[in-house]
Amino acid sequence: MERDMLPDLLKEVQDKFETSYGKSEKVRNAFAELKKKKATYATANDFALEVGDILADALSSSVRSDKLPDGKMYYNIAQRLLTDTLGRNFELVSGYAGQVQEDLNRSANIGLQVQVPEINQDRIDGLVNRLSSEDEFSKVAWMLQEPIVNFTQSIVDDSIKANADFHAKAGLTPKVVRKETGNCCKWCRAVVGVYNYPDVPKDVWRRHNRCRCTVDYHPGNGKKQNAHSKRWSDPLKNAKIEERKRIGLLVQAGAKNYVRDDSNDMLLPKDFIKAEKHAYLTYDRIKNSNQDLEKRKIYSNIGKFKEMNGFSKDDVDKAFNHVFNNVHELNFGKGLFPPDIDMAQSWERLISGKNIQPHDLILLKHERLEHDYMYVTSKLDYDTAHKKVDELFNYSEAVNEFKKKG
Template identity: 50%
Template sequence: MDNDIVPALLESIRNDFDQRAFNSAKLKTAVQLLKNKKATYIDINDYSVEIGQILAEVLGANVTAELLPDGRMYFNIADRVINETLQKNYDLIVGYANDVQTQLNRDANIHMRAQVPDLNQDRVDGIVNRVSSEADFDKIKWLLNEPIVTFSQSIVDDVLQSNVEFQAKSGLRPKITRRVVGKACKWCSSLAGSYDYFDKPEEIYQRHERCRCTVEYDPGSGRRQDVWSKKWVDPQRETKIEARKQLNIKKKTPAPSA
């Protein structure tokens, strides 16, 4: 099959994507939050969703049955187009997530480098194989829409998992809590709860399309960080304050005379 359409198609996709990303108010807000050291995992997730939606729109506008030979997205076309575009999404999202995680570590006084997961090539290959398996592109073009957004969000989940696991292997032994948001499905409800790191469900970091579950973890120092809101909570704070008050009182009270 002739691959002549691919270079021009990729150039069109790149130009369209770059223009839309440059003009995105949501991406500009995310960048500004990072500069102000206020970005959180919520912002990383929002960033990934916006990047995914932009790419989905660009693919929808540029990849059409009329353009494709025989109205089909043959494997050699899908392989080059999807691999390059999803690689770019990965690079953008992990770049932003790495900068945010680095700042979160500094704020938490955790002296560890932020972890960057590898691109999940199996997910990419799955989309390539599925899109190229259908003779009629119009019947399968939906795979280049919402699944692209879900793929982009999955990168954030991989970043979170990599950093929590790295901290666990470094001796912090975090405790992980997953909470449902809104009207949760049966699968999400089954994952809700708090777990010691080594007893957690394997699926705790995963999400389905449009999932808004939240995850928080305790790195083992007694402080608990909600990784979606960047809010650190010390459950012993009030006890510690009261103990310090009592200690000060004892220091100020003269010892009884003999």
Template identity: 40%
Template sequence: MDIISKLRDEFNNKYTNSSKIKNLVEKLENGDVEYGQAHEFAIELGEMLANVFKENLSVDMFPDGKISYGIADKILNETLGKNYDLISDYSRDIQTIINKKAGFNIKCVRAEKNQSRIDNMVKKVSDDNFENVQWMFDEPVKNFSQSIVDDTVKANADFQYKLGMQPKIIRKSTGHCCDWCEALVGEYDYPYEVPPDVYRRHRFCRCTVEHRPGGKKVGTNIHTKKIMNSQEDIDERIRRYEKEIKENEITREKRKSERIKKSEEFENNKKATHLASKRIQELNEVEPSITSNLKEISKKTNGKMVGLEYRLKSKESLTRKILSDAKEADISLESASKNIKDILRYTIVYDEKDFVKSYFDVIDDFNKKGYNTIRIKNTFKDGQVYKGVNTIVDDGNGNLFELQYHTPKSIEVKEGGLHTLYEQQRILDKIKDIDEYNKLKNDMIELSNTIPIPDGIERIK
């Protein structure tokens, strides 16, 4: 079971079996409510989630004892998002009942999720030792949960104020508060009397913030052109407000998708870079020996080695290839990394007239050294985009490298005009830019057709 599923199941089990939650839900269903119950509900869920984290997260669960950004993003957005849904719905339903009891048939609105606060928590816990950030999965989780009620209070006070009503904000202490909290206790007319910090809370703060619907103003609403606080006016304002909420929800979902995509890209890049470094490090250990053998064989067979300075792919280039191969073949990054066989690559150039004989001379020398050519691709044929012989060689110890065989003309074309055309084609979309793609392909074939084909080339297969 993955970590997200485990946390979800543990939380759902605690929620289902909580007698306190059952009692609070029953009171809501019976209409026996007061605002303090919303805070009780939020505190209970915050403590519940903090306990789930405490019981199920440990330093040995994460590579190097650190939570990656991607994992932190998934954990906190999934769990805090669930708390937001439960608490905001419960708070909204309580506010709706309180509205009705006060004689206002106005449904409550749902506060927006404080995504920026979740994102900040994700950043704080990412890529640090779990032991250093473990506290973030405790009190900040409880604080965030209770803040959902505060946000609901503010959203509904603002909504009713825009309806022309005169709501009040009430902050209460638990009786064991600090001087800062005590200074905020009171009843305030919204919005002008409300202190800027009335919705804020420090760590371990359990003060409550409530909203009480107030009387209505009279007159004509300049926006709806209806009599202020008439049912028509209220319906129109609600319609506008719900439209705004819906648009905001669409925007949030879009940002969420973008955030998840960026998170996945970040994690994949990080993983691909690690895999690239590992593969390069492995080949770095055997490269000097392989290079020395190839230089010896090339000299013995009258060949010329070219491009030796590029014999080892750079970490950046290999990282890009791992990512692109994984995406194109729909395979894991690990599989893509293992499938790449040209991280170490060489090129030998032979005269056209001796090309085939020289190729088989190299094969003979390889056999003597225990090298084995495991793949051969001969494209010295008419109508090919690229002409050359590409092989994959095993050094006898499982280390693979690519060896290309070229004539002077084929290497000249490859590194000259053919490379330029290929780079132009590479950035095109094979479907959207099909005409331009095929034109460049035909241009490359035409260019490659200028390369003479060595006699007896059909023997290489």
């Protein structure tokens, strides 16, 4: 009966890992930031990369062909080896990320429990299957290097996703930020951006080998937000507004119909902040303008496009009002739709008549039909109506196509 070589191999890997982990300056710095309550998910990402590198070095220097039966990585060996080592990395990184999230919640006055993601067993199984697929370990030895780092880094992304999802279900709408680092590839550049959860493309959570882009997240300022209108609510202020409604006083006065939340600005790129501020100003300007005149301008400007034949002045009015005037019953109360960067630009072009794009016209059709689905023909809730309209007039998809060409 052959002696089981795995216990000795595991001990060698563990000893090397613990030695390097204990000496790592990056690990010490990460915990120092945590102790000072200054750690963020960016710190957690750096910690994960270091932990991944340490394990990859320990594995690649310990696991060699001459230590394996017949020079092959058999399935049972790979499974036990990676389940143990990657499981330990998961505990370290998810534990660190959990402490970061706890501090973020506390600083934002959010009394929600920290969510710990499940370990991605499918990824581990994929690594095991690939390692055991070759007759010679030397052909797949590289799998114990960068893929180990990639797996470990993704634990931070999974932690962000789990907590963002939990906060969204509690009525908050945090921003998820994907940032590039250095000279990132074309694929990564395409998913760099700021996203309101849950409207986050799947690729934001994905990574290719040697990807060092970061995903960051902050829960906001602790105020509950309408998940669809993206308008922050202050319970005391809301109570005062309801009282004003009760006695028949004007609720909205002056030009400030939209109030931008700036609590996540520490995470956001400066160009995004500038663009979003412009969007809020644009929405306020349009809402407080001579709306009848603006609607007539839009109707006149779209008349030269054959795809808008049959789109009447009444259609323009309904699309416009749906966005800027109608108060909608949404998941967490009533409110206006939020200022959106791309939509603000579309409305500006539609009103001015300058450089109108195909997706601007799609926007009008989308809002017009969504109004009917919500209030006339079907009485659908916003989520259902929006998805149904997207089947015919998908504004977001059209915007993405426009940006790819640019």
